[in-house]
Amino acid sequence: MTGEVAVLGAGMHPWGKWGRGFVEYGTKAARAALADAGLEWSAIQSVVGANTVRCGYPGQVAGATFAKALGWQGARVTSVYAACASGARAIDTARAQILSGMADTVLVVGADAAPKGFFAPAGGDRPDDPDWLRFRVLGATNPAYFALWARRRMALYGDTAEDFARVKVKNAVGGAANPYARYRSPVTAEEVAASPVVADPLRLLDICATSDGAAALVLGSVETARRLGMARPVRIRAVSSVSPTHPRTALDLPDIATDSAPPDSSVPDPFRPSIARAAYEEAGLGPEDLSLAEVYDLSTALELEWYEDLGLCAPGEGAKLLREGATAPGGRIPVNPSGGLASFGEAVPAQAIAQVCELTWQLRGRAGGRQVDGASAGITVNQGLFGHGSSVVVVR
Structure with missing residues (x-):
């Protein structure tokens, strides 16, 4: 350590x-x-x-x-x-x-x-900016990009739109109990299903907002x-800071591809799981030692991906873990008890700090109506553009 x-x-x-x-x-x-x-x-x-x-x-x-x-x-x-x-x-x-x-x-x-x-990409034409390239080359805004991940999960693992809605419903419970959250009302699966389609299969309530x-x-x-x-x-026992290890030349991918290769690919070291692995190794802990996790839920489908990347379950079993109630308030490993980005929206430079604030209050036993009983160790995880992977382990 x-x-x-x-x-x-x-x-x-x-x-x-x-x-x-x-x-x-x-x-x-x-x-x-x-x-x-x-x-x-x-x-x-x-x-x-x-x-x-x-x-x-x-x-x-x-x-x-x-x-x-x-x-x-x-x-x-x-x-x-x-x-x-x-x-x-x-x-x-x-x-x-x-x-x-x-x-x-x-x-x-x-x-x-x-x-x-x-x-939107800042500063006009920026051919060295992955956001600009993705918008310009693919016509893919962030929600369109998130939808590609969602479709992949549906095709490989059998996830459904109803599973994605369950994530929003769960996180809205935490947001309703968090005085710092932007959205503080419970949400039903029916309300998620009735919200407008933004990028199929994701609807408006599947995607986080932008916030102050x-x-x-x-x-x-x-x-x-x-x-x-x-x-x-x-x-704070560990902070991982990792970048992808697979060479871009070997994959022949442009700079828009800053997410991980999937675990079932031929790439030897998928990026996103390596973020948490580095934090666990430094902290001397594993997923079995966690009381809770705060993950970067840009979309409901991406939260399920993080369950697997954190080792909370095997690849493809994120939706199963959710359906069992393990990641819900009172579950075995509550995820995003703060309400997550689903309840906050993105305030980009603040959100990873906010995750650690939540773990601090939880481990002090001062999280009010969203308190995780007996919380003693937690992890945060997020990913920034250009391959910035970050995870923080907090203990008491």
Whole structure:
């Protein structure tokens, strides 16, 4: 194991469409995390900001942007971009600073003010941008891309539209109990089936929205946590950061292919399962040790894929695990008790940080009506464009 760091504080700004700037959202989340840690802003030695390319120059230098908004006090500033994995990369950067002795207390912040509708490539024609290539070459917006994965599951494993709807119904239960979620109403399978088709077989309620929102963490060494009176702090035990190992030339694929090869392919090391495997190896834990998981449910079908990639079940058995109730509240391994992206929507640089906020509250026993009984270990997983794979293991 590389070493543990403690979560001293966690804070969020509610997700929604608020019509204000990302700096306001991130500053509020940061102050909430500081209050949760019982620390003044002046006690923070380093700020790591998760970048957002859609929020102009301030979004490109998020670490300095948030330090300025909170009031310049001399802290080290770092900015990190890894698409949807930006928040996890920011956490890992903070962890490295703490374990190396560069800082004792680090503030990690991610915030976004996302445009409505599908995420479009930023900056006009960008032939080096996988989003631009996919849109231009395939005419495939993100929901169309998600639908290809859904169709693959239906063809290979017999998944059904009803299975996908069950994911939304389950996650809406968590969202209804989460004060930070954008969508806080229960949803029925009939409502999913009656929502408009976006990219067959996926309907509107199968796909996450784009949102404004923010999340922040204050991290420190375990010794720092104990000095602050935290006898048994929540700890980050592992952060994986992997990229695909299969050579692009061998597959003859363009840059639009940044997802994994399927487990039944001839590729020796499928990407998505390797994300969790690296985290498990570093943490010294396995899927059997988990109390809960927060996964990156861009669509309902993709959540089922993550069950298998995390090793919660064998390939092709994600829908079976769901039907058995294992991933539901009160089940053997609740997945997305926060409500997931289904209830939050995407606020890209904030979402991986928000996942760790949820695990922190769950492991502290402070998750309210969505609390997982006896939670002692959890994992997050997400994937960013250009092959950024990220997973965080949190324990208590």
